[in-house]
Amino acid sequence: MRVTIHDVAKRAGVSPATVSRVLNDRPGIRAETRERVLKAARELGYIPDFSARSLATKRTRTLGFLVHARHSLSSHSFYGQVMAAAEREARHHGYHLLFSTVHKDAPLMLLEEQRVEGLILAGCDIPRALILHLKHSGVPFVLVDNHLPGINSIVIDNEGGAYEAVSHLIRLGHKEIGFLCEWMEDLSFAERFAGYKRALQEHGIPYRPDLVAEGEPRTPGSGYIAAQRLLQKARPSAVFVANDLTAVEAMRAFREAGLNIPQDIAVVGFDDGDLAPVAYPPLTTVRVFRDALGIQAVRRLLYIIEHPSTPPLQIRVFTKLIIRESCGTPLHAQLSQEPIETG
Amino acid sequence: MRVTIHDVAKRAGVSPATVSRVLNDRPGIRAETRERVLKAARELGYIPDFSARSLATKRTRTLGFLVHARHSLSSHSFYGQVMAAAEREARHHGYHLLFSTVHKDAPLMLLEEQRVEGLILAGCDIPRALILHLKHSGVPFVLVDNHLPGINSIVIDNEGGAYEAVSHLIRLGHKEIGFLCEWMEDLSFAERFAGYKRALQEHGIPYRPDLVAEGEPRTPGSGYIAAQRLLQKARPSAVFVANDLTAVEAMRAFREAGLNIPQDIAVVGFDDGDLAPVAYPPLTTVRVFRDALGIQAVRRLLYIIEHPSTPPLQIRVFTKLIIRESCGTPLHAQLSQEPIETG
DNA sequence: AATGAAACTGAAAGCGGTTTCGGAAATATT
DNA sequence: AATATTTCCGAAACCGCTTTCAGTTTCATT
Numbered sequence: 001m002r003v004t005i006h007d008v009a010k011r012a013g014v015s016p017a018t019v020s021r022v023l024n025d026r027p028g029i030r031a032e033t034r035e036r037v038l039k040a041a042r043e044l045g046y047i048p049d050f051s052a053r054s055l056a057t058k059r060t061r062t063l064g065f066l067v068h069a070r071h072s073l074s075s076h077s078f079y080g081q082v083m084a085a086a087e088r089e090a091r092h093h094g095y096h097l098l099f100s101t102v103h104k105d106a107p108l109m110l111l112e113e114q115r116v117e118g119l120i121l122a123g124c125d126i127p128r129a130l131i132l133h134l135k136h137s138g139v140p141f142v143l144v145d146n147h148l149p150g151i152n153s154i155v156i157d158n159e160g161g162a163y164e165a166v167s168h169l170i171r172l173g174h175k176e177i178g179f180l181c182e183w184m185e186d187l188s189f190a191e192r193f194a195g196y197k198r199a200l201q202e203h204g205i206p207y208r209p210d211l212v213a214e215g216e217p218r219t220p221g222s223g224y225i226a227a228q229r230l231l232q233k234a235r236p237s238a239v240f241v242a243n244d245l246t247a248v249e250a251m252r253a254f255r256e257a258g259l260n261i262p263q264d265i266a267v268v269g270f271d272d273g274d275l276a277p278v279a280y281p282p283l284t285t286v287r288v289f290r291d292a293l294g295i296q297a298v299r300r301l302l303y304i305i306e307h308p309s310t311p312p313l314q315i316r317v318f319t320k321l322i323i324r325e326s327c328g329t330p331l332h333a334q335l336s337q338e339p340i341e342t343g
Numbered sequence: 344m345r346v347t348i349h350d351v352a353k354r355a356g357v358s359p360a361t362v363s364r365v366l367n368d369r370p371g372i373r374a375e376t377r378e379r380v381l382k383a384a385r386e387l388g389y390i391p392d393f394s395a396r397s398l399a400t401k402r403t404r405t406l407g408f409l410v411h412a413r414h415s416l417s418s419h420s421f422y423g424q425v426m427a428a429a430e431r432e433a434r435h436h437g438y439h440l441l442f443s444t445v446h447k448d449a450p451l452m453l454l455e456e457q458r459v460e461g462l463i464l465a466g467c468d469i470p471r472a473l474i475l476h477l478k479h480s481g482v483p484f485v486l487v488d489n490h491l492p493g494i495n496s497i498v499i500d501n502e503g504g505a506y507e508a509v510s511h512l513i514r515l516g517h518k519e520i521g522f523l524c525e526w527m528e529d530l531s532f533a534e535r536f537a538g539y540k541r542a543l544q545e546h547g548i549p550y551r552p553d554l555v556a557e558g559e560p561r562t563p564g565s566g567y568i569a570a571q572r573l574l575q576k577a578r579p580s581a582v583f584v585a586n587d588l589t590a591v592e593a594m595r596a597f598r599e600a601g602l603n604i605p606q607d608i609a610v611v612g613f614d615d616g617d618l619a620p621v622a623y624p625p626l627t628t629v630r631v632f633r634d635a636l637g638i639q640a641v642r643r644l645l646y647i648i649e650h651p652s653t654p655p656l657q658i659r660v661f662t663k664l665i666i667r668e669s670c671g672t673p674l675h676a677q678l679s680q681e682p683i684e685t686g
Numbered sequence: 687a688a689t690g691a692a693a694c695t696g697a698a699a700g701c702g703g704t705t706t707c708g709g710a711a712a713t714a715t716t
Numbered sequence: 717a718a719t720a721t722t723t724c725c726g727a728a729a730c731c732g733c734t735t736t737c738a739g740t741t742t743c744a745t746t
Binding site: 345347348349359360362363364367369391392394395396397398399400 | 731732733734735736
């Protein structure tokens with residue numbers, strides 16, 4: 001038989017109300033009484049019932065963490081790390097995380113059942129209609145690695161990260177720099193593409209469409225295909241690839257085409273996931289701080305829950321260029337004296 | 344103001360009890376009444392309150408999915424995929440998944456608060472003491488990728504998978520086959536090591552301790568170190584590495600030592616995660632069906648919850664050798680006629 | 687038409703907490 | 717010592733749903 005608050009009350013010789021007050025640190029309890037209650041609770045091994053408590057308080061201390069059901073396999077690792085960080089942060093605030101994939105009205109359901117107090121939606125592929133619907137319902141939620149005007153979101157500095165990466169290649173002396181990605185429709189990739197173009201422009205390098213190639217959406221080996229397509233059109237001395245997996249696949253295509261990396265073609269990726277350090281050659285890439293994404297998402301969401309009318313914010317997590325071997329060293333001797341660190 | 348069952352009852356002209364019966368498909372309701380209630384519920388947009396319902400039924404339809412807090416980074420991807428599959432399976436049964444890391448008494452807490460109905464504990468590094476404690480408390484739980492006598496568990500066929508992998512190398516003509524892993528204390532790696540030894544033994548190849556090397560526990564680049572240590576002791580023609588990440592790191596060490604893969608040294612890994620297909624060269628490895636692990640874990644757990652006194656079971660998920668390029672082709676001409684498929 | 691059985695439905699008592707509100711006890715004020 | 721304040725604590729209502737138990741209909745039988 002479950003130990004209830006009544007049992008504790010009886011043993012401590014007080015009423016359930018008093019026990020509740022003690023256990024929730026409410027004021028107005030004599031120290032002596034408090035001790036007696038605490039002792040009784042301890043002795044009985046009392047643990048408050050979650051459902052009863054949340055029914056009474058209307059708070060579940062639970063956050064929903066949602067990813068898209070059919071998101072690419074490689075992103076399991078990415079969002080897994082975001083979620084792990086989110087869980088840690090949530091726990092520190094006394095919250096739990098309910099994990100779910102986005103499935104028709106599942107997200108809203110969680111809210112309406114009062115199962116969670118807020119939602120974290122991770123990934124670019126969350127249906128826009130759903131987001132707008134949530135916005136309209138006024139439920140607390142934040143987007144991670146995705147954004148929409150007027151919606152609370154935690155975003156990666158895709159544009160800036162790409163700019164850094166491409167600038168680095170330019171500093172190394174490259175002039176013909178390609179851009180590769182899985183498909184342009186993806187918001188993140190589009191932003192990285194923008195960063196690529198800005199870097200070229202700011203360094204006075206003309207943009208050439210023949211240096212840009214896409215693969216096939218959601219297809220394994222997409223990067224391989226993209227690289228092949230690129231090589232049919234042009235022969236850049238370097239490429240910036242919109243994510244690590246695509247980059248690694250592209251490197252394979254380059255190798256098979258007889259190109260050495262980085263001597264014949266320098267490669268820079270984006271993400272700095274598990275792959276990058278063990279790629280061949282180790283991949284220079286843009287690090288995305290997944291922990292920061294998870295932590296900020298939770299903090300922001302909890303803040304929104306506490307302050308429902310706070311105006312929406314976009315929080316940008318900056319990136320860091322991690323230099324490994326796939327991008328090589330300066331092409332020209334006179335450039336080799338310039339610093340290649342990016343701070 | 345929240346729509347409650349009373350509102351629906353009033354609108355349908357029945358009692359809350361009847362509404363409850365209709366909504367839970369309980370028998371004994373006239374078709375006409377049922378329709379009226381359904382209509383009223385629909386019109387009001389009624390959604391039952393989760394806390395109230397679980398307080399009354401003592402069921403939360405929620406399962407806890409726990410991983411160790413400080414598990415290696417690479418396993419984020421692995422368990423992420425297991426969890427994604429588990430979530431899907433759970434959803435099909437009307438359940439949700441609460442994600443958490445193992446943290447002191449957190450797991451038991453979830454149960455005792457009646458927040459979850461059962462636990463899935465994923466990974467070898469769950470403290471044994473915790474497992475025994477849970478066992479003793481009689482709470483429903485299953486282990487994934489871990490096992491203990493008398494405990495419900497879903498395991499990977501580590502021994503068999505390793506046996507297959509090494510047998511394949513032997514069939515290719517290799518006689519000096521090394522074994523590499525991060526550290527032997529890990530249950531999975533120990534089992535894979537056992538499979539390695541059995542394969543040697545059954546094929547009449549003597550076991551040589553100098554062909555075995557470990558890296559550093561939980562250290563990035565552990566496989567690199569292990570490979571270097573191995574090369575200091577011996578010069579095998581092939582190695583079986585206990586997981587993909589370690590294998591990829593080892594390949595790097597081999598390359599740096601001037602060895603070509605697979606010509607000079609054949610490599611086989613274990614896991615078939617994201618890394619394997621994009622490794623250089625693409626890694627022959629043992630596929631672990633992560634979906635199956637997640638699905639079976641949920642099914643077993645739900646069964647235990649429904650039938651508390653069912654005797655404990657160990658469910659073994661078999662593996663499949665995936666042949667790519669890192670293991671090469673038969674060493675000797677006469678062997679090249681033998682089939683190298685493993686079914 | 688009377689009767690018994692079967693089919694429906696409602697009142698009310700939980701489930702295990704929290705919280706309001708008022709009374710009692712302890713302390714301060716005159 | 718009597719009264720006014722505080723300080724503490726308990727009774728009871730409530731959160732929203734389920735379920736037992738008994739009562740009311742309905743329907744089939746005789």
